[in-house]
Amino acid sequence: MPRDRPSPGLGAHHRAAVRERRARQDTLRDNRPRPSRLDPYKPYLQRRFAAGSTSVTLLHSELLAESAPVTYQMFRAYIAALRAAPPQAPPPPPTVRQVTGWLTRHPTALGEEERAALKDVLARCPELDTAAQQNRDFGEILTNRLGPTLPT
Template sequence: MFQGQWQNRKTKLDDFKPYLHERWAEGCTNAWTLWEEIKTHGYSGGYGAVRAYLQPYRTIPTAPAARPPSTRTVAGWILTHPDALLESERRKLKSVLAHCPELDALASHVRTFGRMITELQGDRLPQWIRGVRADDLPSLHTFANGLERDLAAVTAGLTLPWSSGVVEGHVNRIKMMSSSRGHRSPRPSQNRT
C-alpha cells in the first residue's frame, strides 16, 4: 500500500552522491571516512544514511583485475614479427606499450634491428646505434657498444648474403661426437717420489 511513497523524496545526501561515487571509484570504500569528508563539504546528515546508501555497492561483485602479461610473454611479443602475432596478442602488446614509453622505444629499436637482419640492411647500423643512444635504455646501449667493437664485421654480417652457419654446424657436430665417445684430455702424469 505504501510502496513507492517515499521513492522520489529529496534527501540531504542527494547533493553529495556524485562525490561519494567519485571517491568510491578512487578506492575509498570506508563509509565513516566518506561521511567525515562530506561533512567538511557541508553535509549535515548522519553517518547511518551514508552507510545505508553505500551498502549496495559493497554487494556488487567486481570483476577480478586481469593479470598483466609476464615479462617473458611481452619479450616474446616484441621479438616476434608483427605479422606472426595473433590479433589478441597485438592488442595486448599495444596496450602494454601505450603504458610504458621506455618499453615502446625498446620495441621500436628491436623491430628496426629485426628488419636490418631480414632485409640485409647493414648499412643502416650506424643510424640505428645513434637512435639507441638517444634513448635512455642502458641494456640496449650495452648491446650497441658490443656491435660497435666490431662494426665492420657486424655490418658485413647484416649486409652480405653469405653465412658461416654450415661451418658452425660441422664444428658443433665434431664437438658432439668427441663428447659422446668419452674423449677426455689426458691427465698430466703424477711423479711419485
C-alpha cells in the first residue's frame, strides 16, 4: 500500500521532545517573579499607597531621599500596578453565632481579636450593647451567687 507522506524519522521525534522540554521550562520560568531593585521598598510603598499617598512623583522623591537605586520608569510601572489592583474587600461581618458566642462567654475568655470585633459590633448597635451589659450583670449574679440580694 503506497503512502502519501514519508514516515517521520528520529529527527521529528527529537524535535518534538525538545519543543516539549522548552515549553515546560518556559512555564517554570514564568511562575517565578524576577527580583527587582524595588523589592525592599515595596512594603513601604504599599503602606503609603493604602494611606492615600498616590502621587508617583512624591513617592519617588521619598525613595530617592533614602538613596534607593530605582528608576522613575520602574517606580511608575509598580505604582500603575497598585492602581490597577482591585481594592481589597472588607472582611465579612461576623455571623450571629459568633456574636452570640462572644456575648455569652466570660470577657476574659475572649481573644484580643474577638474583643475588638465585639466592641465594634456593640458600638454599631446600642440595643445589643444594652443587652450585653444585662447579660454580663446576670452572669455576675449567677457566678457570685448574689440571688438573695436581688429585690423582690
